[in-house]
Amino acid sequence: MGLAFLTPLFLAGLAALAVPVVIHLIRRHRGESLAFPSLMFLRELPVRSVRRRRLRDWPLLLVRLAALALIVLAFARPVLQGAEEEEAGGEGFREVVVVLDRSWTMRLGDRWERALEGVEGVLAGLVTPDRVSLVLYEGSGEVVVEPTLDSSGVRAVLDTLAPGWGPARIGAGLQAAAGVLEASDRERREVFLAGDLNRRSWEASSGDGLPRGARLDLLDLGDDRAGLAAPVDVSFQYQIVDGRQRAHPRARILALGELPGREVEVVLNLDGREVERQRVELAEEGAVPVEFTPFFVPVEGAQGSVSVELPGWSSPLPPWRFVLSPDELRRVVLVDPSTPGDDRGVYLRSALGLTGGVPIRVERRGGTALSVTDLEGVHLVVLNDVPLPGGAPGERLRERIEAGMGLIVIAGPRSDPAAWEAGWSAFLPGQVGAPVETRTERGGRLARIDGDHPVFAAFGGAGRAGLGDPRFFRYRSFEPDTAGAGGAVRIAARFDDGTPALVERRVGEGRVLVWMTSMDAVWSDLPLNPAFVPLVQEMASHAAPPSGLAPAYLVGQPLDPVFLRRRAGILDEAEGAPPALLVPPDGRGVTIPAGAGRLPPDLREPGHYTVRPEAQPGAAGWGFAVNVDMREADPSRMEASELAAGAGAGGAPATAGAVPVDGVEGSGARLEERERRQSGWLLLLLAAALLLAAEPLVANRFRGLAERFADSDVKV
Template structure:
């Protein structure tokens, strides 16, 4: 160990130590003066005075000199030079994260065994004092072994890992490894990235909105895993399209088949199995890197549900050969439409026609006048619409309440004929009390404002994709009072309630105050 100065010229400032010494020597003591009435009677006698200059305040002088000496030394920038063997030992300290890709593509050919070998070599390369961590990644990351200098523990963790069926999130994995090393104080910090660098992973990395943040000084060492060149095809996606066919649906399944290898594929079998039975088989040939669509057709009866499996013949990577899905026939919501016999016929026809436009799902409509309504009609319904008609009471009202509490839905379209004496308290069903009709002139039509498009009932109108309800002109509506503010889904421009909701048991009641 030796001592040195980076700027030794500043030691010339030690000459300033003479300043406090001179100050202490030159300083004169103050003399006392005495008043004397007259000097005229005194004879002048020449006197020779000899004064000795001495330092009296030694501690103050030493303190002043010490301050000047320390300032000069500080500007000279002293340093200590350590022996080279100690520096070499410090510079060799290293923290390493072994980042191992375990995504589905690593199952292909010999890739996984090659990746395990590369990870083992990265662990064995650790020297004394080095540490390492083992991180596995696919679409997520898993810390298999935390940072440790114990190579045996790292080897044990490596021996227990297996490839997964997930896709690859390369950027997320690098960010996780960088976070592990960010707090490290080692001289060398490294990420050993072991992956096949599949094209889809690299493409997603290039289009990632935010690149991973890696602290300065962290080096990424890539270890590409190629394995033997083998042919492989995958069922990448399946698109489902349906058309009405009588009471059922004709369903077309379009599978996207991709050759993920650099070799051509000939006579690859694509099989559709329905409920475990082979239904249809196609033969495909694909050039290197080519993708192709293959279609199958099914006919399903109403409410029929079938499990379907699309599979390719065996190849280098069996994990991407199968695609499972469940296909259902047309489903319809049983809708009970309650109307008043005295209402205009076209009012009910308009509503029924609007419901018939729905196909995902459809509506199976049963229309009843209030006087024809039976308890079995309520029991068979999924949704009940009271379209400008009196609200059922008595035993039918009790059955309707039970229907709602068990999870049913009721829509009350409140026109002039909608009447009912249901309570509005804790035992009530309707969200508020219906009042008298409000009429607006043509020049002062009401408009909908403050619509809660986060509610499922109005979500279709968010962003204007489902139409602009705010542009509709409304000339007549029913007053609805006593509604909790949280239950209001829409209001008119005069702050009157347009749509309100009430939760009853497991079901819901919606009231629309205009027809």
């Protein structure tokens, strides 16, 4: 049987119990003042300071303190828990799962403190037979405290917790909670979820819903206006000038809560030195771009960061970090059959040559021939309106694709899909067919663009509208390979008649992009539109294997140990390959053994990471940066009812209509009802009144005794 209080803050009034004692001691210490003829004898005597503080009339003091304590307890409205449940034979015992959002957005404002306060409210509402468990979720859900009857274990864990740096996946948390509930034999199964209910954290979630009949209480912590101003991303435009790599950094600064409209300073640091500082006004909506002065990347590379500074405001996020390496030029082989008299490939060649988000060195191969040696050390091959290579070059090309190389196929009028080798069928996203004429003279247009596809992600907002301007008069038909094994097919864009325009297939570590029309001004006017150059560059960036620049590693993102070891200069293929060491920002290295499969994600905090051979502590290794996933900063939130409906098993809501937005209220309401039935406060007040009534009797009795003793002392 436990004791809870409906208004526990009143218990602070118990501190008032110390007041009479303190006053008593203070008054005793000072004592009454008495004039005396001479202290010449008293001053010679040692002072007894201990007895000075001794309390007299203990019974009287205790009576008064007890009365005060009872009054305070009455105001705190005590509730005896457990008695009713025991009488009910245990049928009402609950299985309570506390699901706590631990993503980085919980660092904003006082969300974490409010979450802990809410959880404490739930724990306080537990009765002794109730079981409670604790689930934390970021990118994944984890049961950190298994079901227990002792809520102190949960409290002990909570005391050691702090928000992490990863994204939130509500579904992962609910899935972990569902696992606990399904294993429970309790009839009353409840989930208390405390999080910021970010819509993205729900959309990115997957997993089964809660068991039918489960109750879901939500504590929405995202309804505040917690201020945030931070870089959403930092990108670089590269140029090769005099053989040196010149980077042009750009940052996008997002502001939330109370900060939009304020003026902040955006600081660019390189290798620990401040390079540039710009003052910008934060946008009311969206991110505000900031362009820094271009600079040459040092030969030895550089680590840098971009941070936002505002006087009187401290960012809950670390700076956005990046790593620059001049040796990360990506080689692109462009097979271009153009001739001086028919230079159709000039558009594509020029667009690739401009380079963009990645430093690219384009090597052109004339004609249609592509040798095996041409493919060594190449990151991307662009076949501009030529047939796919066959024979040994084709086989080597496929091997390289599986190993991570990219391939862009421009299926123009001379690409001749019918002549492609059968070996390519497993590498292509589908069957490329014959040319198709558009049904209108005005030509077809791009439509149904997948905005989440990396190629088109950069064409956000109004920029995506520019992709609808080009007119396409002819393109090839395409049948997606839905049954194709070994890779996922994704249609990134379609023409307005539904014919796929850009299709992707992942093969092994590589990608194959097929563009269903030409990149010249014959089948379309695309090259004459502003969207052409960025489209080509985005396609090249996406198709090429991930470079060592890795500007966009995010917390929680899985790492490929093979790739890491390769970057550290350790080849797995070698016999007895030594292990590599991944050194996160805190310096506590993690060994990457040779031959291991994928490691569990270990990017738990933002910062600069290094990979190097474990046996060579002095080796520079390969560095990369990890940042917080700023997509979590999306301010759009889910409605509680919406989430409850989605959390139900099989789409059915979990206890429809029983979803208080504030979970603490749900527990509190039961507690209040119980308190009302027990009326313990009334009994306590009556007891206090009785004590106060008896106080004069006690006072007279003990004071009378004291006076009698005093009199007898004088008479002696």
